[in-house]
Amino acid sequence: MMNDRPTTTSHDTAAHSTPRPGRAPRAIRRSLSLRAAAYEFSRHPSPWMIATVFVGALxxxxxxxxxxxxxxLVPVVILAAFPLVEWIIHVTVLHWRPRHLxxxxxxxxxxRKHREHHVDPRDIPLIFIPPKSLLLTIVALVAIALLAxxxxxxxxxxxxxxxxxxxxxxxxxxxxxTDYKPKHALYRxxxxxxxHHHYKNEHYWFTVTTSGTADRLLGTAPDPATTPTSPTARNLHAD
Known part of the structure; x- marks a missing residue:
């Protein structure tokens, strides 16, 4: 089983200490409090973009x-489908293998940004939905809301x-x-x-906001103790 401490591997330390060329190092403080995490969260564009649409829609x-x-009925249906939708998006969109035509x-x-996120899971801007893609998504969702x-x-x-x-x-x-330590069983x-998805094997554990409901349903929630550590978890699609 994985240790519950956020940073345990030499790979993670190396990625954290050596920024990619042309990029300044971006680190998340250790022993992060929930209040400090919320402050950092509020400094990035995607939460504000989503919150703006939420307030307008409300x-x-x-x-x-x-x-x-x-x-x-609408929220009930969406909530029921969300774990599966999240899994599908992660597998088919975020883990898309580039095709050449x-x-x-x-x-x-x-x-592209998700591959970069796997290279350095601690790079803060890469954790969030890219603003350009989010803007297109918002436009599409507003159109669906008004027309469908x-x-x-x-x-x-x-x-x-x-x-x-x-x-x-x-x-x-x-x-x-972040280095915020889980305090409740569900969040843990x-x-x-x-x-596990980032530091054990990128071929499994695709859900993010649930505790693996869709993964268990679709066979991507193996026993971590018997699952081999992938050499490409930090470099998606590498041979």
Whole structure:
């Protein structure tokens, strides 16, 4: 089993002490308090971008009114599907292997930044959703909310639910990669699950905000004690 201490490997120390060329070292303080973690979290653009959409959607939702039973059903359905959706996005989008089509390389910013995130899981900016990709995602979600639902109010309920989960995802993912020590069993399980993905084997443990529900369902939650440590966990898609 992995040790619960955040930093235990020589690889992690090396990546932390040696920045990539052209980039200044960015370190997260050790023995981080929850208050200090929240302050650092607030200094990055993606939480503010998501929070802005949430506040706008909340104001618009109350202005529109028209509350119906289906407004309660939307969050229930999204919450039930979220672990599976998170797993699918992680596997198919973030772990996308670049494809070449003649002189063109098919590779998204999300996939590129995620590979960099695996190289140095402690590089703070790389923990967050890249602003450009997040902006495109927000535009798409707003369009879905306004165009794909039979009622504007229902679409706004959808947008409120998604932005709430977006903030939860960013906060949880960020906190896992800090030196804040888990104090509760549920968070410890989530923390350990994602740490296994980065420091044990990148082919397993794809959920981030849950304790591995989708991983257990889809067969990517093996026993860490019997799972070999991957030599490419810090260098995705390397041979």
């Amino acid at each position: 104001a618009a939702r109350f202005a529109v009114g028209d509350w119906q039973l289906t407004d309660a 003649g002189p063109l390389t098919i590779d998204s910013e999300l996939a 639902f039979p009622r504007t109010g229902l679409g706004l309920t959808f947008l409120l639910t998604i932005t709430t989960l977006g903030l939860l995802y960013e906060w949880t993912h960020y906190l896992i990669h 399980a989530i923390w350990r699950n994602h740490r």
